[in-house]
Amino acid sequence: MFFRPTSGELRGDLQVIVRLTKRWLFNSLRLLRDRFVLEREAARNPTCRIDPRCFIRIHSGCTLKLGESVSIGAYTLLSVEHDPMNPTLVPAQLEIGSHTYIGEMNNIRAAGITRIGAHCLIAQGVSIIGSNHAMEVGLPMGSQPSRQDKLGVVLEDDVWIGANACILPGVTIGRGAVVAAGSVVTRSVAPYTIVAGIPAKVIKHRVEPNSVEQQNRF
Numbered sequence: 001m002f003f004r005p006t007s008g009e010l011r012g013d014l015q016v017i018v019r020l021t022k023r024w025l026f027n028s029l030r031l032l033r034d035r036f037v038l039e040r041e042a043a044r045n046p047t048c049r050i051d052p053r054c055f056i057r058i059h060s061g062c063t064l065k066l067g068e069s070v071s072i073g074a075y076t077l078l079s080v081e082h083d084p085m086n087p088t089l090v091p092a093q094l095e096i097g098s099h100t101y102i103g104e105m106n107n108i109r110a111a112g113i114t115r116i117g118a119h120c121l122i123a124q125g126v127s128i129i130g131s132n133h134a135m136e137v138g139l140p141m142g143s144q145p146s147r148q149d150k151l152g153v154v155l156e157d158d159v160w161i162g163a164n165a166c167i168l169p170g171v172t173i174g175r176g177a178v179v180a181a182g183s184v185v186t187r188s189v190a191p192y193t194i195v196a197g198i199p200a201k202v203i204k205h206r207v208e209p210n211s212v213e214q215q216n217r218f
Contacts, residue, residue: 034058038078041066051104057081061091062110067098067118076106083111083131083146090151092130097157111169112152120155123163123181128153132169156191176206 038056042048045068053074058064062080072078080092094110096102097118104124108114111130116122130152133144150170155161159173162181173179174191183200192206 037064042070045070051076054078059092063091063093065093065095067096067100069099070096071101073102073104073106073124075104076102077108079107079109081110103163110152111146114152114154116155117157117159117175119158121160123161123165125164126161127166128155128161129166129168178206 034056037058038050038054041064042050045066047069048066049069049071051072051074054072054076056064056078058078058080059082062082064078064080078094080094082091090112092110093113093115094108095113095115097116097120099118100116100120100122102108102116102122103126106122106125107127107129108116109128109130114128114130116128122128131146132150133141134147135141136144147169150168153167153169154172155167156173156175156177158176160178161167161173162179162183164181165179165183165185167173167179167185170188171185172188173185174189174193176192177189178194179185179189179200180194180196180203182198183196184198185195186199189195189200190202193202194204194206195201196203
């Protein structure tokens with residue numbers, strides 16, 4: 001038997017179509033705007049190589065800066081956004097230094113000042129988390145603001161981050177350091193050290209601690 005919708009059902013369907021169309025347009029325009037910001041920054045340095053499948057989310061007032069010959073792989077997410085639960089925080093800034101390679105499927109979430117130095121190598125599946133939410137009892141997790149005592153991540157020059165490592169807020173990875181694959185870095189890492197594990201701990205020094213100054217060649 002042929003089904004004939006009532007006028008009320010037709011109006012309801014039309015409202016759903018209108019809402020879906022508005023949402024689609026809003027999301028599409030946002031994607032185009034954010035991608036434009038990334039491509040505009042990359043265009044200032046023609047030697048940059050940004051995979052078209054790289055994702056970016058950037059809010060108004062937040063900034064992205066790329067050095068020369070930066071390479072960003074497919075399906076990597078660059079998130080440079082405000083914290084909606086804590087609007088008083090400093091707008092997010094993400095800086096990526098010259099000749100730095102960022103592989104595929106990485107998750108880089110800037111907060112405060114998140115800086116990746118020059119000549120760095122970031123493998124695949126790496127998470128760099130610039131902020132974390134609080135855990136106050138009595139407030140739902142989804143409503144927790146970002147902590148302000150630990151904000152941003154700094155990778156100094158010539159750092160290598162292995163696949164699937166996780167760098168947590170407030171951490172500085174010293175120049176020439178290496179983070180082994182799968183590590184979770186909760187504390188800052190001294191220059192020219194190799195760390196591994198959960199949480200990451202020093203397993204080796206690339207150079208003698210007293211000779212670190214001699215390694216700064218870049």
